[in-house]
Amino acid sequence: MHKVTPWEVKGNIDYDQLMKEFGVSKIDDDLLKRIKKKAGALHHFLRRNIFFGHRDLNFILDEYDKGNTFFLYTGRAPSGHTHLGHLVPWMFTKWLQDKFNVELYFQFPDEEKFLFKNNLTLEDTKKYTYENMLDVIALGFDPKKTHFLVDTVHANLMYPEALKVAKRITFSTVKAAFGLTNESNIGSIFYTSMQAVPAFLPSVIKKKKIPCLIPHAIDQDPHFRVSRDVIPKLGYYKPASIQCRFLPGLAGMDKDGKMSASEESTAIYTIDDAQTVKHKINKYAFSGGQATIEEHRKKGGNPDIDIAYQWLLFFEEDDAKLHKIYADYKSGKLLSGELKAILIEKLNTFLKVHQQKRKAAEKKIEKFMFHL
């Protein structure tokens, strides 16, 4: 049993079931071929079904074919330091920006987690907005084509547009879509209208209808399910989306369907040092291996539930290497400790470079802030 809302993800997630619940379409082979034809290649997140669902992606590609180029919209609601799970949709968004040469609006709704979590102040979320921005910039987005929108900083621009959305959404609707109740605070009830804004704001600014594609983790789908009904009524295109599953937490897929930023032992942060990464993976990463080396050599491990292997699905781009790891682990040739060592090496190599770029990003934030 799973529970998936934009604010809570629990249990071992059945993604096929979730697509049915939400009404999301599967990215099938025809669509993969279509993307490959245009992009020249397929990102390993597409090859491995990590980005697995979509809404109206064919519309985006049809318009693209007609020369009506889309823009990308994704975001991050700051509530803590960036962990590796957060990077997944951003890395893919970066790939889309590069392959299709398109603008990206990146929203930091710094009020969202303030409204939904008792213990967070707006000062906290502003601090994390800054920290999270460094990670986004470190991924290498094009500053000329990437625009940060911060809800409390860009409220003059966003609040009036959010009002137009809000006028067309009733409390009954948000109650059904998000499970809000009569005891929910009125800020949390209003919030979804702010998340709708970047999906049509570029069309407002440029005074023409521009298609919008939103890469996001599937838990955010309820927001766009609601706003897709409203945005066409305001005179803009219904936004399309491409949706990914979660990087599982260290404790295993049945326990942590989604990595939690608030539990240190289930997550690896982009600011963790090499020792910490090694320690967390060795200590906490759920293993699909056997209890003893002898037993492991005999029966082999189970990569399908092994967190080290599952993470390599996200972070090892080379299919051949990955297949070999899978086969060796399954046969018992590769031990759990060795598998973990491969992951530790992979992540620490990545994080070393990322942390340098992250440091350099401190001077670049202003370049990414959206200005009219």
Added chain:
Amino acid sequence: MHKVTPWEVKGNIDYDQLMKEFGVSKIDDDLLKRIKKKAGALHHFLRRNIFFGHRDLNFILDEYDKGNTFFLYTGRAPSGHTHLGHLVPWMFTKWLQDKFNVELYFQFPDEEKFLFKNNLTLEDTKKYTYENMLDVIALGFDPKKTHFLVDTVHANLMYPEALKVAKRITFSTVKAAFGLTNESNIGSIFYTSMQAVPAFLPSVIKKKKIPCLIPHAIDQDPHFRVSRDVIPKLGYYKPASIQCRFLPGLAGMDKDGKMSASEESTAIYTIDDAQTVKHKINKYAFSGGQATIEEHRKKGGNPDIDIAYQWLLFFEEDDAKLHKIYADYKSGKLLSGELKAILIEKLNTFLKVHQQKRKAAEKKIEKFMFHL
């Protein structure tokens, strides 16, 4: 039977009953004496019980005595042209500003009526914001001490503060206070938090607790009843208020407890010309006189239900003149047409000057806009 919410006023209003419903205190003789002692005089709205209710006015005067000067906050939700009823709390606010030499924050929540009325666009309410500002300025407020806050223009400043209010108000609370339902739109549900902001924004900006006094018509009390519970939790003083009754509509007090800006035949606008004023009063103002001149001379008129007389209560400052009109009308000496002529003369004299000042105000708006 009456119904009074910030968005709907219906029926013949029983103000004593309303004070009980809302939990508002009466302005008694002791309080009137206290105000008179400080202000040097009593505005005729106080002498005539037009400003009749309050919350914590003694606190404001206590702090004033200690040298902790308050600021004033009032406002106007733009949905149409200004009518004479709108001027009532503003004229009184102007008097308070003069007598106590205090700052005024004047809010134009240009989203409110957009959210509550289907047929209004944000462009409409922005247009009326401008029109209504001209009337406020025409009343002679001190530009050095008067600051206009427009919700969509000052959203960068106001939205983050509104979020802090919104986090502490549940849907159950706004349901009970305003009669909102599950079918209300989520912007209307959030709105009250924006109306709360000017009551503590000066304390935020000046980084010290400043008492706030809100002169307003009693239909706005539910907003402040809710925000008075929240604002102290944010570390500021509970705002005080002083509340007035409505200028009745032309059709009579049992029909139009409050003048409606959306029904032309019940209201006189500040932009109406002398002929229009004369026509509307002669044609629509409910008369307390008798059916024939003979009968009127014999039985006399009833000023207590006569709209021309009721309006003079608001617009004829001279008590002696007013008493004579009352007595003459009651005795039958003054005819209905003559009473209406007195009102027409009074209003047209006022409006002639007001319209000149209103024209001159077009160049002054920028001086009144709040800047950090």
